[in-house]
Amino acid sequence: MATEANPPAETVSVTVDGKQHTFKKGMNLLEACQSVGAKIPFFCYHPGLSSPAVCRQCLVEIKGSPKPVPSCYVTVADKMEVTTNSPKVLDIRRQMLEFTLLNHPIDCPICDKAGECSLQRHYFDWDAKLARNEGDKVRKAKVVDVGKHIVLDQERCILCTRCIRVCNEVAKAPELTMANRGSHEVLTTAPGQRLDNPYSLNTVDVCPVGALTSKDFRFTRRVWELAATPSVCPGCATGCSIEIHSSRGKIYRLVPRENQAVNKFWMCDEGRFEYKAVHANRLLFPSSGGKRAGVDAAVTEAARLLWSGMADGGSLGVVFSFAATNEDTHALARLVSEALKVERVYAAGKAPGWSDDILVSADKNPNRTGVERIVQLPLRNLKDLTSDVASGSVRTLLVLENSALELDTSKLAGLVLLSSHKGPLAEAAHVALPVASWAEVDGTFTNKTGRVQRINAAFPPPAEALAAWRIIATLANKLGVDLKLGSADDVFAEEVRRYPFMKDADWGPPPAQLVQLRFGASRG
Amino acid sequence: MLNNVGYALAVEKLLEIESKVPERAQYIRVIVGEISRITDHLTCIAASAMELGALTIFFYLIKAREWLWELLEEVSGARLTHSYVRIGGVVADLPAGWPAKLRDVLAKTRVSMRDADKLLTNNKIFRDRMDGIGIINKADAAGWGLTGPVGRSTGLAYDVRKDHPYLVYDRFDFDVPIGSTGDNFDRYAVRMEEIYQSMRILEQALGTLPEGPTIINDPRVALPKKTETYNSIEAMIAHFKLIMDGLHVPPGEIYSFTEGGNGELGFYIVSDGTGRPWKCRVRPPCFANVAILDKILPGLFIADVVPTFGMMNMIGGECDR
Numbered sequence: 134m135a136t137e138a139n140p141p142a143e144t145v146s147v148t149v150d151g152k153q154h155t156f157k158k159g160m161n162l163l164e165a166c167q168s169v170g171a172k173i174p175f176f177c178y179h180p181g182l183s184s185p186a187v188c189r190q191c192l193v194e195i196k197g198s199p200k201p202v203p204s205c206y207v208t209v210a211d212k213m214e215v216t217t218n219s220p221k222v223l224d225i226r227r228q229m230l231e232f233t234l235l236n237h238p239i240d241c242p243i244c245d246k247a248g249e250c251s252l253q254r255h256y257f258d259w260d261a262k263l264a265r266n267e268g269d270k271v272r273k274a275k276v277v278d279v280g281k282h283i284v285l286d287q288e289r290c291i292l293c294t295r296c297i298r299v300c301n302e303v304a305k306a307p308e309l310t311m312a313n314r315g316s317h318e319v320l321t322t323a324p325g326q327r328l329d330n331p332y333s334l335n336t337v338d339v340c341p342v343g344a345l346t347s348k349d350f351r352f353t354r355r356v357w358e359l360a361a362t363p364s365v366c367p368g369c370a371t372g373c374s375i376e377i378h379s380s381r382g383k384i385y386r387l388v389p390r391e392n393q394a395v396n397k398f399w400m401c402d403e404g405r406f407e408y409k410a411v412h413a414n415r416l417l418f419p420s421s422g423g424k425r426a427g428v429d430a431a432v433t434e435a436a437r438l439l440w441s442g443m444a445d446g447g448s449l450g451v452v453f454s455f456a457a458t459n460e461d462t463h464a465l466a467r468l469v470s471e472a473l474k475v476e477r478v479y480a481a482g483k484a485p486g487w488s489d490d491i492l493v494s495a496d497k498n499p500n501r502t503g504v505e506r507i508v509q510l511p512l513r514n515l516k517d518l519t520s521d522v523a524s525g526s527v528r529t530l531l532v533l534e535n536s537a538l539e540l541d542t543s544k545l546a547g548l549v550l551l552s553s554h555k556g557p558l559a560e561a562a563h564v565a566l567p568v569a570s571w572a573e574v575d576g577t578f579t580n581k582t583g584r585v586q587r588i589n590a591a592f593p594p595p596a597e598a599l600a601a602w603r604i605i606a607t608l609a610n611k612l613g614v615d616l617k618l619g620s621a622d623d624v625f626a627e628e629v630r631r632y633p634f635m636k637d638a639d640w641g642p643p644p645a646q647l648v649q650l651r652f653g654a655s656r657g
Numbered sequence: 658m659l660n661n662v663g664y665a666l667a668v669e670k671l672l673e674i675e676s677k678v679p680e681r682a683q684y685i686r687v688i689v690g691e692i693s694r695i696t697d698h699l700t701c702i703a704a705s706a707m708e709l710g711a712l713t714i715f716f717y718l719i720k721a722r723e724w725l726w727e728l729l730e731e732v733s734g735a736r737l738t739h740s741y742v743r744i745g746g747v748v749a750d751l752p753a754g755w756p757a758k759l760r761d762v763l764a765k766t767r768v769s770m771r772d773a774d775k776l777l778t779n780n781k782i783f784r785d786r787m788d789g790i791g792i793i794n795k796a797d798a799a800g801w802g803l804t805g806p807v808g809r810s811t812g813l814a815y816d817v818r819k820d821h822p823y824l825v826y827d828r829f830d831f832d833v834p835i836g837s838t839g840d841n842f843d844r845y846a847v848r849m850e851e852i853y854q855s856m857r858i859l860e861q862a863l864g865t866l867p868e869g870p871t872i873i874n875d876p877r878v879a880l881p882k883k884t885e886t887y888n889s890i891e892a893m894i895a896h897f898k899l900i901m902d903g904l905h906v907p908p909g910e911i912y913s914f915t916e917g918g919n920g921e922l923g924f925y926i927v928s929d930g931t932g933r934p935w936k937c938r939v940r941p942p943c944f945a946n947v948a949i950l951d952k953i954l955p956g957l958f959i960a961d962v963v964p965t966f967g968m969m970n971m972i973g974g975e976c977d978r
Contacts, residue, residue, distance in 0.1 A: 234890050234891055237890045238890070239887070239888070239889065239890050239893045241890075241893050241894060241897045242893075242897075247897060247901075248901060248902075252894070253894045253897060253898060254898075256891065256894045256895075257877065257894060257895065257898045260891070261876045261877050261895060262876065262891065263876065263881060263885060263889065263891050263892055263895075264885070264889035264890070264891040264892065357901060
């Protein structure tokens with residue numbers, strides 16, 4: 134019985150295509166219809182944005198309403214009777230597509246969106262009739278340089294205004310607008326503005342057609358040749374969910390993946406360029422004493438250096454990395470406590486940078502929280518490290534990642550570096566071992582809120598690089614300790630048992646087979 | 658062309674559009690299919706005769722094959738690797754004047770066939786190598802799944818065109834020749850007669866060829882015309898989707914079979930609803946036919962392998978799938 138403490142169920146009963154369903158009160162009608170399997174196409178609606186009902190694709194018939202109604206603009210109401218597939222609705226849908234295509238240029242062969250284009254999909258699914266117009270198309274500007282990362286093709290634009298709403302509602306930077314009317318209406322930048330807010334590339338993602346394209350991605354790869362790997366952006370401590378779009382061991386773009394708990398549908402422009410580092414300046418082969426060496430020889434030499442360091446009266450130090458995965462950190466923590474038995478541990482990472490209250494964090498490291506929670510010893514910082522090395526109290530160092538550290542290494546008797554990238558420290562290291570980057574390993578990052586998030590290997594590491602935890606396990610073996618770490622999910626399972634903050638974390642299903650981005654496998 | 662037709666029919670059955678394929682396209686498919694059958698048999702007989710020393714026959718029959726291939730080249734653009742049949746029809750209508758050319762070629766081919774027949778069929782050298790060699794009995798033929806001329810040479814009167822008519826084969830009057838002893842000579846004789854029967858079908862098909870479109874009128878199946886594709890966004894998208902994403906076939910499975918040159922040519926396709934088959938398995942007739950060589954060759958002279966293998970007509974590209 135409904136009482137004040139127990140209010141009546143907040144649901145409404147709606148008939149969709151003859152079948153009765155119950156929805157939560159206040160639900161968007163388009164989303165409600167979709168949730169029960171009704172197929173309704175749309176261009177302007179986006180689950181993360183407001184609905185302007187401009188594209189007229191989602192029109193449905195509601196009993197009692199004299200005209201068809203845009204379902205994206207209506208909330209469900211009790212006893213509503215909706216028809217999504219009547220001949221009238223289908224006919225309107227087809228006519229709207231015909232209008233939309235009237236002035237659309239014949240660009241598919243040279244358009245970056247081809248293959249993940251909503252217009253292609255909806256035309257083929259709902260229209261598929263040949264052209265009837267015989268006149269010329271209205272010509273508009275092409276290759277308009279609207280911003281730092283983006284090129285606009287006004288002819289391709291279907292005037293859905295999603296990009297305008299992304300700027301207004303997500304980036305809070307009203308930089309885009311519509312100008313002129315009718316067939317001459319165009320998308321353009323607001324007077325005196327450029328499209329260069331820190332979230333500008335989200336406009337490219339939401340663009341249903343190829344009107345807005347990314348300068349970085351355009352003309353590099355056809356989208357159906359790309360495979361999508363779910364991952365997490367390593368650009369800052371926010372840890373936005375992303376997809377790595379790669380082909381044959383090379384990343385072509387990073388795009389946001391829906392995650393309502395973290396980034397919703399979005400990511401910042403800066404994060405999208407994190408992939409460039411995966412392919413630049415990589416440490417490819419192990420070296421020992423400045424010369425290229427085999428992995429085994431280099432690990433043996435590293436073990437010898439660490440052994441001497443241990444013998445040298447507590448002058449051994451270990452440097453963790455805020456950029457390394459939980460698994461690498463866990464393996465290194467076990468090496469520290471079980472094989473090296475050192476107390477002197479440090480942690481370093483990228484320097485802090487700018488932040489905002491949308492997505493960007495000041496901490497530019499993806500796994501600071503994870504490292505701080507996994508390493509049980511007090512972590513000393515970079516300043517401590519610099520002074521300890523300068524004073525000579527640390528004479529042997531084992532460093533994970535952090536090859537860019539500026540450190541006076543002249544007093545070090547031994548420097549062992551496990552790094553994915555080259556850098557001053559790799560030059561100075563007595564032994565340098567190449568490790569896989571974030572895009573090449575299965576593992577987890579812990580973001581700033583303590584959320585443990587899974588990353589997947591998009592392709593194998595280059596040359597002789599290996600996952601860092603694997604090298605650490607080999608190193609432990611050489612030092613006479615078997616860490617018993619067989620695979621990345623073994624390491625993860627051990628972490629879940631050991632660390633309270635990870636007790637609810639889930640490795641997820643085995644790494645899914647790569648999905649070819651064929652016609653909206655994950656996009657469009 | 659027989660492979661073209663067999664695959665297209667299988668996909669059309671999955672799409673449930675067989676009945677919508679225009680009649681003219683079905684006639685054209687019969688015509689190009691029967692031409693292919695004739696060229697197959699001509700090649701088999703010509704090559705086998707040559708291997709037994711009768712080089713003249715080779716020239717007579719291969720010349721006829723060349724005339725026929727020229728006709729297929731005219732419709733498909735390729736001499737051997739024809740791609741002319743499309744899901745839903747054929748890519749283009751027959752060129753102007755083509756039926757008259759075919760009639761002319763058939764008349765010339767009859768002359769070549771008559772010459773070959775006179776020189777070969779009662780030639781003692783040839784008969785000594787063929788008669789009673791490589792005998793297969795009817796029960797074995799059924800048991801081993803032998804079809805086509807090889808199966809029919811044993812007396813097994815199985816021809817997909819008659820027993821499970823497809824396209825418009827039920828409208829034509831033709832006979833299915835069968836052998837009695839299942840030896841090499843029977844296989845030769847069945848092939849010779851099948852050439853004449855195919856010519857009968859061709860003449861009837863040319864005589865009753867209806868007018869009309871040659872491909873289904875469904876933009877989700879048939880590619881738009883090139884002029885449309887280059888000049889309208891609608892046709893461009895349709896072209897793009899059909900080429901890059903593929904023709905979406907509803908989930909399901911099908912085994913569809915036709916009479917190929919060497920027997921039952923089957924296509925087993927499983928669709929998962931996308932634009933590419935989840936599985937596509939071909940039953941090449943000569944794969945089954947060749948399997949029985951293991952049983953019939955032991956006990957023969959090494960020299961007998963030549964006509965026996967020749968009459969099996971194993972085609973590497975067909976067998977190895």
